[in-house]
Amino acid sequence: MKHIFIIAILVIASTFAIHTGLSSIGLLPAQASAQAVSIDQLFGIYTWAIAFVFSLIVVILLYSLVVFRRRKGETGEGAHIEGNTNLEIAWTVVPLLAVFYLAYLGGKSLGETRRVDPSAMVVKVVAGQWYWQFQYPDYGFGSGDLYLPVGKQVDLQMTSNDVIHSFFVPEFRLKQDILPGRTVDLRVTPTVIGSYKVSCAQLCGTNHAYMIANVVVVSQADFQAWVTKQLATASQDPALHGLQLVQQFGCAVCHSVDGSKKVGPTWQHLYESSVTLADGTKVTADDKYISDSIINPNLQIVKGFSPNVMPQTFGQTLDDSQIQAIIAYIESLK
């Protein structure tokens, strides 16, 4: 009986100590969405459960190892105890009830995160190797950054241009794989104004680590102002429009504008310059060369770079005026 009493005290003390320790170091990132609330509550329950079960097993284990250790010169065997059916039933049934309760809580929490607001704003998300593209069908433009108004549910309708990607913003707590040939949706209600990152969480090839875009949560008024600005720039200067497209389609992941070498050739001083191709020939980077290289990237590979890296679908996704705008932007980097 004495053993049981000491162990009970130690288990309780250890449970509280572990729980306090875990909570004080801050286990989770900042909470920035309505969906995160119920998820974090469930994490809170887990912290207690893990602290308790860990203490229960480890305390009894360590206690036994110390108290029942074989002392120097001691011979003989341990107590001949083969088992106890009631105890076995107890430690089968109690955990069974506990996990069913946890599963019930998990289901409830999943329901919370999937709650649908019929007035949600739709944003179409297109993921590709290795870029994010966000289209706002309500307003008719696209962006390389995901701007969201605070306090309003957004319905992200997501599809992939090539392989499987995954939408992940830790502060929102949510993750959803994005599949080619299908649209999957994810609903999130941002609750805190600020800047976050969306990164791809499903290994998607060489530059997977760099498939990151900004998520900017702003007030309603600021969101309206941003929409107005986007609509205005799209119709003005073609080079500015080009810059917008370049961000939107993720070109800058592989093409630098400061002369540094990335996966693809830099665009700095590219326009009208002389380019050496893989087969040794030299060509001038005029409008036709750039346009060809966007539509059919494998046609002319620049010396020192690999074929089959750049998506070969831009001929379909971009129309003529958009390609002209990108060329205008590259010209501005001359």
Next chain:
Amino acid sequence: MRKFFSLGLVRGLIWQVIGTAFGIGLVTGVRALMRLPAWKAEPAVVVGALFGALFFLYGVGVLDDWLKWANGEETSDEEVDETGLGRRRYFGASQDHKVIGIQYLTLALILFTVGGTFALIFRTELVKPGMQFLTPLEYNTLMSLHGIVMIVGILIGISAFMNYTVPLLIGARDMAFPRLNAFSFWIAVPAGIILLSSLFLGGFDTGWTGYPPLSVRAPLGMQMFFLGVSLSSFSSILSALNILATVIRLRAKGMTPFRLPIFVWAAIATSIISLTATQLIGLAFQMVMLERLLGMGFFDPVKGGNPVLFEHLFWFYSHPAVYVFVLPGLGVISELLPVFVRKPLYGYKWVAMSSLGIALTGFLVWGHHMFASGMAEYLREPFMYSTLLVAVPTGVKFFSWVATIWKGKISFPTPMLFVLGGIVVFLLGGLSGPPNATVSTDLLLNNTYYIVGHFHDTLFGGYVFPFFASIYYWWPKMTGKRLNEKLGKLHFWLMGPGMLILTLAMMRVGLLGMRRRVADYDPALGFQSYHIAMTLSGYLVALSILIFFINVFLTMKRGEVALGNVWGSRSPEWQVASPMPVHNYDKPVVVVGEPYDYGLPGSRYVKFEGED
């Protein structure tokens, strides 16, 4: 020189080279005859590798008897005594289960060393943000190979222990199908070579999961990965079949199901999974191979295929596979604990049934890997319930272990330290599991370092620690010498803490949002100090393994001779002198009592026929 070329392994490798050349020539020749451009690398290399593996099996000699039968020739049914060959018999197609067990063990240790080295290389890369000395493709290849080489190594290591111990534990002369046993081992060798050759054929950047469409676009190395895994899956399936047949047919007299050594129950549970689920990963991988070679569209949405289907096929094996990895380890813990606490295993029947319980529930939970995959929404809840259910039989094991230790007379030689380390580390792995099982919390954790920390704890606790416990425990049985205790303890005290720091740091950054499988990370996240800690503790684990190898080397040269019942075990293999004679027991084993009646005066588990 002639002696060298008569070794089965050497002949096999030579035949593998010939077979590869033959396969490449065959494809190129057929293409030329069809008036296609003769040289196309991918089909040529794939068919070449396949023929290379088949020719290897011929060269090493495991097909000899079967070929003779097919020819109508007789072969001798008497097992051959190969002891005269000395160490040479380990390099050829032996049919002795003990030799094959040691061959498996050696191959497993080689694969672990290779896979571990890959991990050290990319962990070093991760010390600083930005790319240091690897390109992202090289990083992805090493990370992917680390995963699959370790997994194949673990499967081989499990075969090592099941092969060596199961016939001994049940008092059998050998496995039920000795020729099949040799085949199962030797097919793993060319499979391993093909798998590692992917490193030199462009690598692959998909992780060990190989999800299409990414794996359809990956370099040629991808095919070597698929082919290597498909071939090694034959090894798993056939050796599982062999274990089951052996346990059903070759048990000693009086060894009723509930008098089996508890490790044998774990071997049964593991073999049921391997025998029935491994086909699915082979199938899934072969479908992608065909998609690449022949343009079939199983998983290609443009052709009406579905990439999520691959994930289902893949995880239908790859989740139960986790139980293939850990069940034998948990069996080792249950087998060794009574020996070192000198008490019966608490609740023997419950522990035995919990192994089967884990194996059966394990078949119903694969969907929890796909909570964020975009699979049918209504599937998420049932998979959540079934997954959490695994905690129940696993809990039974923990409670039984703790109750076994209670009121024992506990001593702490090296194998016991590894058993205890296994319990604590597996507990951490187990407790970090349920947050992945409830869908909503998993939406944060899925594909983060948290998962990486979680499964490294389950695999280290459920596999690596028990693996080393059994090496230290059965080493005297295998060799007649005992591994050095001081070095063994040093090994444990470096690996244990190293492992804990490594996995706790992984879980920490994962909860904060660090994605897994990234070659680079944003310094602004503030994770660099954790990455430094992870890398250093990775080196600590590597150092401990180096000490283990030094221990093995020194013991082989001049280790303490240990021919008797070193640990005072009741198990049959320890009732005869070490190392084990060629056909195990000279006199048949008869079971006369319970396996774990430590502390019951006058009780015995086995006697030998003719004794009283």
